[in-house]
Amino acid sequence: MYKHILVPVDGSDLSTKSFREGVELAKAIGARVTAVSVVIASHAPRGAGTAMLGKHVLEDAAEEYLKGVAAIAREAGVAVETFYVVGDSPHEEIIAAAKARGCDLICMGSHGRSLLAGLFLGNEAASVITGCRIPVLIIR
Template identity: 40%
Template sequence: MFQHILIPIDGSELSLRAARQGIELARLSQGKVSVIHVIAPFQTIAYMGAILAATEFAYNDEAKANAERYLGDVCALAKEAGVTCESEAVFGEQPYDTIVQAAKNRQCDLIVMGSHGWRGMTRLLLGSETHKVLLRSDVPVLVCH
């Protein structure tokens, strides 16, 4: 079974459901989980530099606080299930790349993540980050919806 499961979260209810699934798999296989939240960097434009710098600082602080809350919620679920949990918030330009690299660096043998739900008229498309992880990951990816 899987011994080290990576669980990317974005704070949505869907990612929390995926986290519960990943934690349960880890519990059943007596494995551990690593939880990651990727923070998109603040996008700036060259206009009124001092205001943008203050806005970027506020954005970074709020994004870090949200990340710690999301990570804390999932680690609490893991602790309740008796599963070892590591967590990290990371700034990354491309969330999918950060997720795939984290799985490699941590030697994870499974990624469990949310599908980002259905969208569009056809309701057949996966979220773009999930789709990119599926295409680029060297380890299996369990997509929860």
């Protein structure tokens, strides 16, 4: 059975729900959980935004959110690790994180859009499913 579950989180209600589901699964099967947040480099403030908000505003927000996510796992008695990565392609970063950390399952949320709609709406879950060989559990 699975020993190490990667759960990508982005601060949305759906990703928090996915994380809770991943934690419950991990608890039931004796696995550990790793939460990853992908900070999109192109969304970082530039110029006056950097001066006003600080250089690492998105990274700081990711770290703060990940602290709350880790507390959920600890409360459930599940071993947890959290980290964020900065990149331009969330699905590529998620796949790379799963491989680098030795995860044997990815548990992530999806809004339930069809693959065709996902092509136009940037469905990261569909891209993860088609881009890796690690099993993916989709939470809706």
